[in-house]
Amino acid sequence: MPDSDTSATSQSGAHRLPQGAAEVVEAALHARRSVRAFLPQPVEPALVERLLAAAARAPSGTNMQPWRVHVLTGAARDRLCDALVEAHLAGQAEPDPGYAYYPPQFFEPYLSRRRKLGWDLYGLLGIGKGEKERMRQQHGRNFRFFDAPVGMIMTIDRRLEVGSWLDYGMFLQALATAAVAHGLGTCPQAAFAEHHRSIRRVLPIGEGEVVVCGMALGYPDWAAPENRLVTERVPVREFATFYSA
Template sequence: MSTPESRRFAQPSAAEQAAVDAAIETRHSMRAFLPRAVPRETLEELLRVASRAPSGTNTQPWQVHVLTGAAKQRLSDRILAAYLDPEQNAAHKEEYAYYPQQWVSPYIDRRRKVGWDLYGLLDIAKTDKARMQQQHGRNYQFFDAPVGLIFTIDRLMQQGSWLDYGMFLQSVMVAARARGLHTCPQAAFTQFHRLIAEELRLAPEQMVVCGMALGYADPGAVENSLLTERAPVAEFARFIET
């Protein structure tokens, strides 16, 4: 019988290569999910697989808080209430800068395009601030996914561990796709890290990295038809041979 150990040095078959490629290429950020539960054993298995992500000297800096049912609803309700209240919203700030302080091309162009492409699908006009706020607020409901993940890291870990964390997050999303699930990684949760820490009783040394919605995507939701563009390889890669 084939085992992970016996497969370590084996040449992948064409079918195995295609399966890996498909899991990566079909990973898209979904913003509408079906009310279909994900078995706990499935969640445990995909997290086990994702834990094979590399990390410097095997530090494994990730901590995952898996929320379902009433626990997920309580967190969502609390954050959404703070988000919709202007005074409370203004009192909550991110602990770390996810985006640059100064935007330049091509990054600002890509950011604007994905935003307007999404709003266009949802028929939200550029002047409709109320609907924009409502749509952004869906982040805090995990887009109605049955599973909400909150990721934390020990505050003493440095930039290298955050690089490791990104590889772990990608592994979670790819492992989810291999099981017919979809995800949406969400930096929006970082603004409300204090509420998250209180609700989840996080230790003081734990810092919120991001959230993630996980479940079975709603194929009939128009927002899930959004397919973001990627730059061609020639635009971001240099091949140096001599």
């Protein structure tokens, strides 16, 4: 008999999901969102490790598994956060010359989507146009992992190519979805990449690794206004083309 936390396996070796699993998986995908306020409730280390083990089932080319994860809690998390907040307030952001998360110039339709997200979030927080200092303070909350008790820094070997970065994205999605199933929330955070120098001064991350992003993990504070943000998605027919003949 298979273990209770594993899927059944047929004689052919194929995995079978329990009845109703499709609805559960789809519900987790739809429920996932970027959480920007967390409760102080700690997350058990065993649960963090369980989530990472599940996410590591993500596909990767020739099973290379290019992800590297630095998990921080307690005093270690606080030391990194203090260093990053100080760097942020001092305007010491420094992009990695080998990694640009965003294009140098936004263009449509991506520019409009980006702007809508920003104004929808600021609207929930009562931040108006022109309130640059409040915007800077809100951006700075990234470097506290939005008060999540678990902070993760994601890195990848600099020698790997774009295909491994694609694999990394699938790992991050798997981790975020698995977290939802346990009542947890996450926020993938590109903001950390521009402070890779400050991160390297706190964590033993060599120049041979690229800081991909950070990720906050914890129990969401659903009473916080920023967590009411639900981002829109374009219809499938807007981004997918179907061929049948």
